[in-house]
Amino acid sequence: MANTLVYLLDGKIYINLTNRCTNDCIFCLRKDKSDVKGQELWLDDENSTAQDVINQFETFEPAKEVIFCGYGEPMLKLEELKEVAKYIKEKYPETKIRVNTNGHANFVYKRNVVPELKGLIDEFSVSLNGATKEEYDELSQPKFENAYDEVKKFIKSCSNEDISVVASIVEGYKGRHLDLKKCEEIATDLGAKFRVREWIVNGY
Ligand code: SF4
Numbered sequence: 741m742a743n744t745l746v747y748l749l750d751g752k753i754y755i756n757l758t759n760r761c762t763n764d765c766i767f768c769l770r771k772d773k774s775d776v777k778g779q780e781l782w783l784d785d786e787n788s789t790a791q792d793v794i795n796q797f798e799t800f801e802p803a804k805e806v807i808f809c810g811y812g813e814p815m816l817k818l819e820e821l822k823e824v825a826k827y828i829k830e831k832y833p834e835t836k837i838r839v840n841t842n843g844h845a846n847f848v849y850k851r852n853v854v855p856e857l858k859g860l861i862d863e864f865s866v867s868l869n870g871a872t873k874e875e876y877d878e879l880s881q882p883k884f885e886n887a888y889d890e891v892k893k894f895i896k897s898c899s900n901e902d903i904s905v906v907a908s909i910v911e912g913y914k915g916r917h918l919d920l921k922k923c924e925e926i927a928t929d930l931g932a933k934f935r936v937r938e939w940i941v942n943g944y
Pocket residue numbers: 761762763764765767768769770810811812813841842867880
């Protein structure tokens with residue numbers, strides 16, 4: 741394996757912090773593929789430090805946007821995420837930093853971690869994936885109860901902190917269709933923008 745902690749996609753730098761996740765989404769790319777456009781995202785182990793990430797990051801040309809998103813939930817390595825984001829913000833203040841997350845972090849850490857990320861993260865993209873708990877559970881297969889409520893609370897925590905937040909859904913996976921209008925209303929009520937990702941076979 742390659743231990744790809746940092747990779748480039750469409751001119752943006754992506755950071756692949758972990759392969760762990762508190763969901764087991766039925767559409768998760770990693771179920772079917774071990775790479776994204778040829779980049780192997782299964783990690784050798786979970787022991788990489790922030791400095792390991794920074795060392796790989798510095799081998800790339802600076803990009804306008806950096807996204808924490810890989811084969812796992814990046815917020816499960818919160819301290820490393822914060823350290824890397826702080827490094828990027830200090831060295832490349834113009835770079836926009838986004839985190840793609842399942843929105844479970846406040847449940848995992850038993851505290852509201854969003855204020856700790858203010859000034860480091862410019863935008864969160866949170867997987868809403870459903871207008872109801874039932875829809876969410878079917879698509880996301882969370883590993884704990886009441887995950888849907890936790891996701892909504894996380895989105896609200898972001899908007900409460902005035903951090904840009906997008907609630908996203910995957911639409912059309914193997915013929916499954918969500919109530920888009922209701923999903924959008926939920927997103928708007930939580931202070932988030934709304935994004936629909938149409939399912940395509942390779943996921944991108
Ligand atoms: S939240 Fe993301 S990494 Fe986790 S199972 Fe779902 S798609 Fe995969």
